[in-house]
Amino acid sequence: MNDEPIRLLLVDDEAGFLDVLQKRLGKRGLDVTVAISGAEGIQTLRGKDFDVAVLDLKLEDMGGIEVLQIFKKMVPELPVIMLTGHGSEQAAREGMAHGAFDYMLKPCDLDDLLNKIRQAVGQAETGN
Incomplete structure:
Protein backbone atom coordinates (compact mmCIF):
# COMPACT_ATOMS: atom_id res chain seq x y z
CA MET A 1 0.00 0.00 0.00
CA ASN A 2 1.32 3.44 -0.85
CA ASP A 3 1.70 6.43 1.46
CA GLU A 4 -1.19 8.35 -0.07
CA PRO A 5 -4.10 8.86 2.33
CA ILE A 6 -7.20 6.77 1.68
CA ARG A 7 -9.72 8.90 -0.24
CA LEU A 8 -13.10 8.29 1.36
CA LEU A 9 -16.50 9.45 0.14
CA LEU A 10 -18.88 9.56 3.09
CA VAL A 11 -22.60 9.87 2.23
CA ASP A 12 -25.11 10.39 5.05
CA ASP A 13 -28.02 12.77 5.58
CA GLU A 14 -27.35 13.24 9.30
CA ALA A 15 -25.20 16.39 9.32
CA GLY A 16 -23.99 15.97 12.91
CA PHE A 17 -22.92 12.37 12.34
CA LEU A 18 -21.23 13.34 9.07
CA ASP A 19 -19.30 16.18 10.71
CA VAL A 20 -18.08 14.06 13.64
CA LEU A 21 -17.08 11.15 11.42
CA GLN A 22 -15.29 13.41 8.95
CA LYS A 23 -13.22 14.98 11.76
CA ARG A 24 -12.45 11.70 13.52
CA LEU A 25 -11.45 9.84 10.35
CA GLY A 26 -9.51 12.87 9.13
CA LYS A 27 -7.47 12.80 12.34
CA ARG A 28 -6.61 9.20 11.52
CA GLY A 29 -5.09 10.22 8.19
CA LEU A 30 -7.97 9.70 5.77
CA ASP A 31 -8.86 12.22 3.09
CA VAL A 32 -12.61 12.46 3.75
CA THR A 33 -15.11 14.10 1.40
CA VAL A 34 -18.69 14.29 2.63
CA ALA A 35 -22.05 14.44 0.87
CA ILE A 36 -25.31 15.16 2.72
CA SER A 37 -27.57 13.41 0.18
CA GLY A 38 -27.55 10.66 -2.40
CA ALA A 39 -27.69 13.20 -5.23
CA GLU A 40 -24.74 15.12 -3.78
CA GLY A 41 -22.82 11.85 -3.38
CA ILE A 42 -23.37 11.02 -7.05
CA GLN A 43 -22.29 14.54 -8.11
CA THR A 44 -19.21 14.30 -5.90
CA LEU A 45 -18.25 10.91 -7.34
CA ARG A 46 -18.49 12.38 -10.84
CA GLY A 47 -15.91 15.03 -10.00
CA LYS A 48 -13.31 13.17 -7.95
CA ASP A 49 -11.69 9.75 -7.59
CA PHE A 50 -12.15 7.80 -4.36
CA ASP A 51 -10.65 4.63 -2.94
CA VAL A 52 -13.78 3.69 -0.96
CA ALA A 53 -17.26 4.98 -0.14
CA VAL A 54 -19.27 4.68 3.07
CA LEU A 55 -22.95 5.04 2.26
CA ASP A 56 -25.91 5.31 4.61
CA LEU A 57 -28.75 3.00 3.65
CA LYS A 58 -31.48 5.50 4.59
CA LEU A 59 -31.15 8.85 2.84
CA GLU A 60 -33.86 11.48 2.63
CA ASP A 61 -33.64 12.08 -1.11
CA MET A 62 -33.14 8.53 -2.42
CA GLY A 63 -32.56 5.01 -1.17
CA GLY A 64 -29.06 3.84 -0.36
CA ILE A 65 -29.49 0.79 -2.61
CA GLU A 66 -30.35 3.09 -5.52
CA VAL A 67 -27.27 5.23 -4.81
CA LEU A 68 -25.14 2.07 -4.53
CA GLN A 69 -26.37 0.86 -7.94
CA ILE A 70 -25.51 4.22 -9.52
CA PHE A 71 -22.06 4.25 -7.83
CA LYS A 72 -21.36 0.74 -9.16
CA LYS A 73 -22.37 1.78 -12.69
CA HIS A 98 -25.93 -5.31 -5.46
CA GLY A 99 -22.18 -5.18 -5.04
CA ALA A 100 -21.55 -3.55 -1.67
CA PHE A 101 -18.28 -4.62 -0.08
CA ASP A 102 -19.88 -5.05 3.34
CA TYR A 103 -22.25 -3.40 5.78
CA MET A 104 -22.06 -2.17 9.35
CA LEU A 105 -24.74 -1.28 11.86
CA LYS A 106 -24.90 2.29 13.16
CA PRO A 107 -23.67 3.43 15.51
CA CYS A 108 -20.46 1.59 14.77
CA ASP A 109 -17.17 1.66 16.58
CA LEU A 110 -14.77 4.04 14.82
CA ASP A 111 -11.89 1.55 14.89
CA ASP A 112 -14.14 -1.16 13.44
CA LEU A 113 -15.19 1.19 10.65
CA LEU A 114 -11.59 2.21 9.99
CA ASN A 115 -10.53 -1.44 9.82
CA LYS A 116 -13.39 -2.20 7.41
CA ILE A 117 -12.38 0.78 5.22
CA ARG A 118 -8.75 -0.39 5.14
CA GLN A 119 -9.86 -3.96 4.39
CA ALA A 120 -12.04 -2.73 1.48
CA VAL A 121 -9.25 -0.60 0.01
CA GLY A 122 -6.68 -3.39 0.45
CA GLN A 123 -8.92 -5.88 -1.32
CA ALA A 124 -9.64 -3.42 -4.14
CA GLU A 125 -5.89 -2.80 -4.61
CA THR A 126 -5.10 -6.51 -4.83
CA GLY A 127 -8.08 -7.20 -7.05
CA ASN A 128 -9.53 -9.93 -4.84
Whole structure:
Protein backbone atom coordinates (compact mmCIF):
# COMPACT_ATOMS: atom_id res chain seq x y z
CA MET A 1 0.00 0.00 0.00
CA ASN A 2 1.32 3.44 -0.85
CA ASP A 3 1.70 6.43 1.46
CA GLU A 4 -1.19 8.35 -0.07
CA PRO A 5 -4.10 8.86 2.33
CA ILE A 6 -7.20 6.77 1.68
CA ARG A 7 -9.72 8.90 -0.24
CA LEU A 8 -13.10 8.29 1.36
CA LEU A 9 -16.50 9.45 0.14
CA LEU A 10 -18.88 9.56 3.09
CA VAL A 11 -22.60 9.87 2.23
CA ASP A 12 -25.11 10.39 5.05
CA ASP A 13 -28.02 12.77 5.58
CA GLU A 14 -27.35 13.24 9.30
CA ALA A 15 -25.20 16.39 9.32
CA GLY A 16 -23.99 15.97 12.91
CA PHE A 17 -22.92 12.37 12.34
CA LEU A 18 -21.23 13.34 9.07
CA ASP A 19 -19.30 16.18 10.71
CA VAL A 20 -18.08 14.06 13.64
CA LEU A 21 -17.08 11.15 11.42
CA GLN A 22 -15.29 13.41 8.95
CA LYS A 23 -13.22 14.98 11.76
CA ARG A 24 -12.45 11.70 13.52
CA LEU A 25 -11.45 9.84 10.35
CA GLY A 26 -9.51 12.87 9.13
CA LYS A 27 -7.47 12.80 12.34
CA ARG A 28 -6.61 9.20 11.52
CA GLY A 29 -5.09 10.22 8.19
CA LEU A 30 -7.97 9.70 5.77
CA ASP A 31 -8.86 12.22 3.09
CA VAL A 32 -12.61 12.46 3.75
CA THR A 33 -15.11 14.10 1.40
CA VAL A 34 -18.69 14.29 2.63
CA ALA A 35 -22.05 14.44 0.87
CA ILE A 36 -25.31 15.16 2.72
CA SER A 37 -27.57 13.41 0.18
CA GLY A 38 -27.55 10.66 -2.40
CA ALA A 39 -27.69 13.20 -5.23
CA GLU A 40 -24.74 15.12 -3.78
CA GLY A 41 -22.82 11.85 -3.38
CA ILE A 42 -23.37 11.02 -7.05
CA GLN A 43 -22.29 14.54 -8.11
CA THR A 44 -19.21 14.30 -5.90
CA LEU A 45 -18.25 10.91 -7.34
CA ARG A 46 -18.49 12.38 -10.84
CA GLY A 47 -15.91 15.03 -10.00
CA LYS A 48 -13.31 13.17 -7.95
CA ASP A 49 -11.69 9.75 -7.59
CA PHE A 50 -12.15 7.80 -4.36
CA ASP A 51 -10.65 4.63 -2.94
CA VAL A 52 -13.78 3.69 -0.96
CA ALA A 53 -17.26 4.98 -0.14
CA VAL A 54 -19.27 4.68 3.07
CA LEU A 55 -22.95 5.04 2.26
CA ASP A 56 -25.91 5.31 4.61
CA LEU A 57 -28.75 3.00 3.65
CA LYS A 58 -31.48 5.50 4.59
CA LEU A 59 -31.15 8.85 2.84
CA GLU A 60 -33.86 11.48 2.63
CA ASP A 61 -33.64 12.08 -1.11
CA MET A 62 -33.14 8.53 -2.42
CA GLY A 63 -32.56 5.01 -1.17
CA GLY A 64 -29.06 3.84 -0.36
CA ILE A 65 -29.49 0.79 -2.61
CA GLU A 66 -30.35 3.09 -5.52
CA VAL A 67 -27.27 5.23 -4.81
CA LEU A 68 -25.14 2.07 -4.53
CA GLN A 69 -26.37 0.86 -7.94
CA ILE A 70 -25.51 4.22 -9.52
CA PHE A 71 -22.06 4.25 -7.83
CA LYS A 72 -21.36 0.74 -9.16
CA LYS A 73 -22.37 1.78 -12.69
CA MET A 74 -20.10 4.84 -12.49
CA VAL A 75 -17.09 3.16 -10.85
CA PRO A 76 -17.58 -0.64 -10.79
CA GLU A 77 -14.36 -1.28 -8.83
CA LEU A 78 -15.21 1.20 -6.02
CA PRO A 79 -15.73 -0.67 -2.73
CA VAL A 80 -18.85 0.59 -0.95
CA ILE A 81 -19.55 -0.04 2.73
CA MET A 82 -23.21 0.34 3.66
CA LEU A 83 -24.21 1.79 7.03
CA THR A 84 -27.59 1.02 8.49
CA GLY A 85 -29.00 2.23 11.76
CA HIS A 86 -32.60 1.30 11.37
CA GLY A 87 -32.54 -2.40 12.14
CA SER A 88 -32.68 -3.09 8.42
CA GLU A 89 -30.04 -5.75 8.12
CA GLN A 90 -32.15 -7.33 5.37
CA ALA A 91 -31.77 -4.18 3.27
CA ALA A 92 -28.04 -4.15 4.01
CA ARG A 93 -27.80 -7.74 2.78
CA GLU A 94 -29.65 -6.59 -0.34
CA GLY A 95 -26.88 -4.02 -0.73
CA MET A 96 -24.35 -6.85 -0.65
CA ALA A 97 -26.28 -8.53 -3.45
CA HIS A 98 -25.93 -5.31 -5.46
CA GLY A 99 -22.18 -5.18 -5.04
CA ALA A 100 -21.55 -3.55 -1.67
CA PHE A 101 -18.28 -4.62 -0.08
CA ASP A 102 -19.88 -5.05 3.34
CA TYR A 103 -22.25 -3.40 5.78
CA MET A 104 -22.06 -2.17 9.35
CA LEU A 105 -24.74 -1.28 11.86
CA LYS A 106 -24.90 2.29 13.16
CA PRO A 107 -23.67 3.43 15.51
CA CYS A 108 -20.46 1.59 14.77
CA ASP A 109 -17.17 1.66 16.58
CA LEU A 110 -14.77 4.04 14.82
CA ASP A 111 -11.89 1.55 14.89
CA ASP A 112 -14.14 -1.16 13.44
CA LEU A 113 -15.19 1.19 10.65
CA LEU A 114 -11.59 2.21 9.99
CA ASN A 115 -10.53 -1.44 9.82
CA LYS A 116 -13.39 -2.20 7.41
CA ILE A 117 -12.38 0.78 5.22
CA ARG A 118 -8.75 -0.39 5.14
CA GLN A 119 -9.86 -3.96 4.39
CA ALA A 120 -12.04 -2.73 1.48
CA VAL A 121 -9.25 -0.60 0.01
CA GLY A 122 -6.68 -3.39 0.45
CA GLN A 123 -8.92 -5.88 -1.32
CA ALA A 124 -9.64 -3.42 -4.14
CA GLU A 125 -5.89 -2.80 -4.61
CA THR A 126 -5.10 -6.51 -4.83
CA GLY A 127 -8.08 -7.20 -7.05
CA ASN A 128 -9.53 -9.93 -4.84
